Amino acid sequence: MTIPVSAADWIVINTELILVGTAMIVLLLDAFNRRISDRISPWITLVGVVGGLVSLGFLWGQEYTGFAGMLVIDSFSVLVKMAILFGTGLAVLLSVDYLRREELAQGEYYGLLLLSTVGMLLLTSSANLIMIFLSLEMLSIALYVLTGYARMRPRSQEAGMKYFLLGSFSAAILVYGVALIYGALGTVDLAGVAEALTAPGILSNPVLLAGAGLVLVGLGFKVAAVPFQMWTPDVYEGAPSPVTAFMSVSTKAAAFAALTRVLVFAFSDLSGVWMAVIWAIAALTMIFGNLVAIAQNNIKRMLAYSSIAHAGYILVAVASANQLGIQSIPFYLIAYTFMNIGAWAVVTVITRKGEEGVGLSDYTGLFWRNPLLAVSMGLFMFSLAGIPPTAGFTAKIYLFMAAVNANLIGLLIVAVVTTIISAYFYLRVTVIMFMHRPSEVSAVHVPIAAYVAIIIAVVATLWLFLFPNSTQAFTEAVWRMGL
Amino acid sequence: MIAELVIFIILGIVAVSSAFAVILSKNPVYAVLFLVINFFALAMLYLVLSAQFVAFIQILVYAGAIMVLFLFVVMLLNLTGAIESLQDKLPAQRWLAPALGMVLLVEIAVVFLSGFFAQVPEASELPEGFGTSAPVGMLLFSRYVLPFEVTSAVLLIAMVGSIVLAKRRP
Known part of the structure; x- marks a missing residue:
């Protein structure tokens, strides 16, 4: 046979x-010669990530369906995959010196990072429940370990354990939902689901409604939407900073791709039911994330709540479920990847060994200690708040336009008001960095690889604002994807 | 049909009561052993559905391999004292959990009473060799070859991950 x-x-x-x-090469090299592997495994990983980006370039504009409709390649998945790989590449650049500083093993780290990325890529093009x-499990199990x-730091252990327990629970809920959908419709294929839903x-x-609801819970957990967000602050705070940077952008991108595919394309006939649910979740997520972020004095926790809030904004685009909304999702994800990884890169550089120095007070007068770092951080904060001249502004404009077109005026008002609220805590970081004098002026040592990551993020954040048209051709093709 | 119903009811009672015994028994070793009974009852239920392959995998993997590991860990950790102290720390959950469980039960009852199961079609004649390992294997290596391969990667991750977390400090 x-x-x-x-x-x-x-x-x-x-x-x-x-x-x-690439992951196999990294893992085997580590097993055979640890000394060589410690030196070159990050660079092998980067070569693999760049290779992945090149292969995506070749796939651009084409449509393929593989494995009897289980995986699809279309403009939407290619764009989201690019966002994921940018996230992975930048996270690798941050990890090089971080792992050395924290005296952590290198080989397995990059192997797990790559395999988690593969899970995300598969999730992005999955068209089968x-x-x-499976791809959700693949990315999650690697992330639990990362x-x-x-493991010598109790905070990291605690975060890993919490994430593992809650994550397994949400995976069980998701698979229960899949079973119920199969029971109701007799298919797990998204195209088959869309077809079965046309039956009178x-x-x-x-049973179908319960199944769809449970799948929504499972995916909502991964994107950290309220009320499934309770793990986010603890996990983001406890995990090693480069891992947090990676999972806050790449996991979110992959999970949103799956959520969009399931809701907008497979369950579009059911939109009368899920529209109201997504509406409520989006509003709650934006309000909760932004309000609680105000009270944070720990920069990692603040960014965690900010990441919850951003999930809420992207959910606005999902709720719009129109052409502009679907186009704005990949754009927002790419913009978010650069600005958020940039912010986490600065956090990684500022923290000292053992993840010390994550209070907002550690940023006092950063401008006098390292002007370039402070200006970059200021730019990322502007972008996260949605203030021009940054990618965050352009992404939010697209999103608000989608909400207007879909006539979601109530949700739009919530989004605008919470954006204004969010300016408070993002700009507070900027004020602390620029307006307050530090008590002692000691230079911040920034490793070269981290500098490269920060500069790439800065350039991309500005680029997406100045030339949104350069990506317009990309996003316009998104709507034409076949499913 | 009647014989099948009687077998189903007996197995159902065994499965549900052993599941209750798992969460009610104070001694973790007993709990694990009740879980074995539960797995066996489920395996028999699969047999009634003429899913032989799934039934034997259930016994081999769950009742066999996984439960042995469970017992091993429970006996190594010696949890008897720890569980008593755990109960005192969670006063709210003791009342909240049954309440929320009742809500879920009502929800399930609503689904069952909604008339959905009246629409379930009559059982049709099963194809030759249904539920044996041959057709399952054919499907795994043809239509479901991608999920099968992805599962192998997931297992690799779990293996690497557990070694990373458990190995001696550098």
Whole structure:
């Protein structure tokens, strides 16, 4: 018997194969020669990530369906995959010196990072509920380990354990939902689900509704939407900073891709039901994330709540469920990747060994200690708040326009008001850095790799504001994706 | 049909009561052993559904391998004292958990009474060899080859991860 894998199947998974291969090389090299591996494994990882980006470049503008409709390549998934790989690449640049400073093992770290990325890439193009569950598990299990990677630090252990317990629980809920959907419709294929939903009378089927609700809970956990957000601050605070940077952007991107595919494309006939739910979740997430962030004096916790709030903004685009909304999701995810990783990069550099120095007071007068770092951090804070001249501003404009087109005026008002509230805590960081004099002027040592990451993030944050048209061709193609 | 119903009811009673015994028994070793009974009852239920392969995997993997590990860990950790102290620390949960459980039960009852199960189609004739390992294997290596391979990567991650977290300090 031959295993039927067609040429299209290989094309669909080629990015994932490149990264799995890189992960194998990194893991094996570490097993055979630890000294060499410690020196070169980050650079091998980077080569793999760049290779993945190149392969995505070749896939751009094409549409493929592989493995009997389980995976799809379309403009939407290619764009989100680019966001994920940018996130991984920048996280690798941050990790190089971080791992050395914290005296952590290198080889397995990059192997797990790459395999988690593969899970995210698969999740982005999954068009089958089984694949969604499996790739979600793949990215999550690697992330549980990475969260507790600094295992000699109790905070990291605690974060890993919390994330593992709650994450497994949410995975169980998701798979229960998948089982109920299968029971109601007899298919787990998203295209099959969309077709089955056109049957008369199926939409009020309670088993189907329960299943869809449970799947929504499972995915809502991964994007950290209220009320499934309780793990976020503790996990983001306890995990090693580069891991937090990675998971706050890349996991979110992958999970939002899956959420969009499930809700907008498979369950579009059910939108009368989920629209109200997403509306409420989006509003709650924006209000909760931004209000609680105000009270934080720990920069890692503040950024964690900010990441919850941003999930709320992206949910506005999901709730719009129109052309502009779907286009603005990849744009927002790419913009968010750069600005948020940039902010976490500065946090990683400022913290001292053992994750000390994460209070807002540690940023007092940063401008006098390292002007470039302070200006970059200020730019990222402006971008996260949605103030021009930054990518965050452009992304929010797209999003608000989508909400207007979808006539979601109530949600738009919530989004605008919470954006104004969020300016308070983002700008407070800027004020602390620029307006207050430090008690002692000691220079901040910034490793070169981290500098490169920060500069890439700064350039991208400005670029997406100055030339949004350069990505317009990308986002316009998104709507034409087939499913 | 009647014989099948009787077997189902007996197995159902065994499964549910052993599941209750798992959470009610004070001694963790007893709890684990009740879980074994529960797994066996479930395996029998799979057999009634003519899913032989799933039934034997259930016994081999769950009742066999996983439960042995469970017992091993429980006996190594010697949890008897720890559980008593755990109960005192969670006074709110003791009342909240049954209440929320009742809410869930009502919810399930509503789903069951809603008439959905009246729509379930009549059982059809099963194809030749249904539920045996051959068709399952054929499906795994043809239509579901991608999930199968991804599962292997997930297992690799779990293996690397557990070694990373458990190895001696550098």
